[in-house]
Amino acid sequence: MLAPIACAQRDPPASTQPQLPEIPQEWNEVLQDAPMTAEEFKAMSFSDWLQKAALLVRAQIHNPIRLLAKLCGLLLLAAVGQGLCTPRASQELTELVDIVSALTVFSLCMTPILSLTQAFGNAIDSSRTYIISFVPVFASALTACGQVGGAALYSGFFFGISMLIADALHRIGIPLTRILLALNAASTVGGTVDLSKMTACVCKWIKWLLSFCATVFGACIGLQTIFAHSADSLAMKTGKFILSSSIPVVGHAISDAMGSVLSGMKLLKGTVGFAVIAVLAASFVPILVRCFAYHVVFSIGELVAAATGSSRSAKLLSGLSECVSLYISMLFFFGLVVITSTILMILLGNGG
Numbered sequence: 001m002l003a004p005i006a007c008a009q010r011d012p013p014a015s016t017q018p019q020l021p022e023i024p025q026e027w028n029e030v031l032q033d034a035p036m037t038a039e040e041f042k043a044m045s046f047s048d049w050l051q052k053a054a055l056l057v058r059a060q061i062h063n064p065i066r067l068l069a070k071l072c073g074l075l076l077l078a079a080v081g082q083g084l085c086t087p088r089a090s091q092e093l094t095e096l097v098d099i100v101s102a103l104t105v106f107s108l109c110m111t112p113i114l115s116l117t118q119a120f121g122n123a124i125d126s127s128r129t130y131i132i133s134f135v136p137v138f139a140s141a142l143t144a145c146g147q148v149g150g151a152a153l154y155s156g157f158f159f160g161i162s163m164l165i166a167d168a169l170h171r172i173g174i175p176l177t178r179i180l181l182a183l184n185a186a187s188t189v190g191g192t193v194d195l196s197k198m199t200a201c202v203c204k205w206i207k208w209l210l211s212f213c214a215t216v217f218g219a220c221i222g223l224q225t226i227f228a229h230s231a232d233s234l235a236m237k238t239g240k241f242i243l244s245s246s247i248p249v250v251g252h253a254i255s256d257a258m259g260s261v262l263s264g265m266k267l268l269k270g271t272v273g274f275a276v277i278a279v280l281a282a283s284f285v286p287i288l289v290r291c292f293a294y295h296v297v298f299s300i301g302e303l304v305a306a307a308t309g310s311s312r313s314a315k316l317l318s319g320l321s322e323c324v325s326l327y328i329s330m331l332f333f334f335g336l337v338v339i340t341s342t343i344l345m346i347l348l349g350n351g352g
Helices: 026-035 036-041 046-060 062-085 091-144 148-188 195-245 251-308 311-348
Strands: none
Touching: 046 062, 046 251, 062 091, 062 251, 062 311, 091 148, 091 251, 091 311, 148 195, 148 311, 195 311, 251 311
């Protein structure tokens, strides 16, 4: 009866509980920066994607639709003015009305075009900054999965090419499109020298050059990734064989345990690699939707201008449509380089 009361503790203290292995802090930071996790991506249904796409399109096409309404009203008003001038006025007055309508179209379209150019440059800059911080993290994930050659390729060849492309787009691509816009506007208003064909030809050759560079880069990164994966797979299998054969009794068990750990690390590698795809999609998809919307607006405006007899406005809108299509090509090119390289590193490392 005088013995002290003893109580049993059901849970051990926190210091003695088994701790699960945690991923590095840099990996957590990359996953937190992503707008969507891989689990959320897999859990989304087709109706969820349709709803998200509808919200995105609705948010991006509001200003292009307003611009289209203004352009159609302006071109119809210019057609009425030309119709009033044709019976009694000279040809110079009709040309003057056409020039004034082209200048008004230019003033209407320059504000959205410049805002689109600024958004394009900001997206390239933010993507370049994110890639600088992402590449070492993903390279460490590849190394943890046994893809030493893939990590060296991703942090060397891919990183250098992506930074070169981002810098070229920011320093050459965006100023070149502004020059093309200025040349197109000058040729539309001037009348003595027609530079619209030259600007269309320059845009065509730039698109061809981007397609050629994307093809060459895809072939190079694909071959180098396959060779690096073959070397990494051979080294991994050799290490498993040496481990299972050199350690008696428990060597095979240790080799199987190492394979299980590598499988978990590959899952984490895919999750980390999905982060850069999600970030680029969140940065580029809204701008792509806006570019497509403005491309449709300028194409419809060109048709309306040609139908109403505003030849200068039709040339100007055609040049604006070509410049917007050039933005679309640049965005696709940069996204193709980054996303396809990351997907290759994720997929080719899951078989070894």
